Amino acid sequence: MSTQEESLKKFQQRIDADEKIEPRDWMPENYRKTLIRQISQHAHSEVIGMQPEGNWVLRAPSLRAKKILLAKIQDEGGHGLYLYSAAETFGVSRAEMIQQLQEGKAKYSSIFNYPTLTWADMGAIGWLVDGAAIVNQTMLAKCSYGPYARAMLRICKEEGFHQRQGYEIMGKMMNGTPAQREMAQDAMNRFWWPSLMMFGPPDTESAHSAESMNWKIKVESNDKLRQRFIDRTVEQAHHIGLTVPDKDLKFNKETMHWEFGPINWDEFWTVVKGNGPCNHQRMNHHIHYHNEGAWVREAASAYERKISAN
């Protein structure tokens, strides 16, 4: 057995024994590459994800609502920072990752390419988007790479608050005037299907799943997580009087799962390839403010140079 094969075998044994892999440990090149891709994509999603909600800070309906929304958006920025740090443990810099995003070489979650048209969208994002993120990230908290798994633990706690504040907005609107109920239902209609797409393509078409599951980067499949989210969320929707916009939705008493209609995967790939409703707007905004903040980065490095010279 060659040294490479021997190392791979030992690595797999550690994974199978549920040991955490740490930055200085030996790892296959593809494990490293997959994690840089996934963690940086995750970090970019958190940062780009601040934009759709940022759109409503100045139009929040009360001071209380505004304070909650601001705190939530700041949390998402913080999640981006932990995640960039987790990816940096592989020796890739935050500047390189941001460059890859801006050059279209790295992705971010499809969900953030949809517009936020009304205040109810703040409810739908918190409840559905953060709700989907929790289901996905609770799984990632068990992943084999130590720094990523540990970042997920803290992030999941904060996402719990985000999900509940979103559900509170939806619940309040459903208890309000007919116009408010209509607004909440409209947000549900627009965000339901894109939220299901957040879990990625079906297992049969998921390019990375087999290898990622073998290495416990992902410990549950895209379809399994999507189903868990649907089972939880349909009950929550019915509880506050919302209709799930899926005529095929029905509960199967044998499997104890909600069966759902076909997902529009053409729409998903259109958005992922950069042609969704807001892709250009999101990237232009990111590039504009990144460039505007160049002086902050320059000042920070000048300060660092000064400190290390002393």
Ligand code: FAQ
């Ligand atoms: N959007 O083979 P798979 C949040 C790509 S955080 C765009 O199944 P994988 C908090 C995928 O990269 C939300 N692209 O891939 C918040 C691959 O492309 P590639 C972000 C997608 O990695 C709330 C190709 O399709 N969360 O919401 C998407 O094994 C509110 C084939 O797919 C994470 O990033 C998508 N939805 O599984 C913030 C979680 N799905 O690279 C602000 C971490 C798939 O071959 C406000 N990521 N693709 O060209 C993951 O768990 C995984 O990467 C999956 C995809 C499950 C998303």
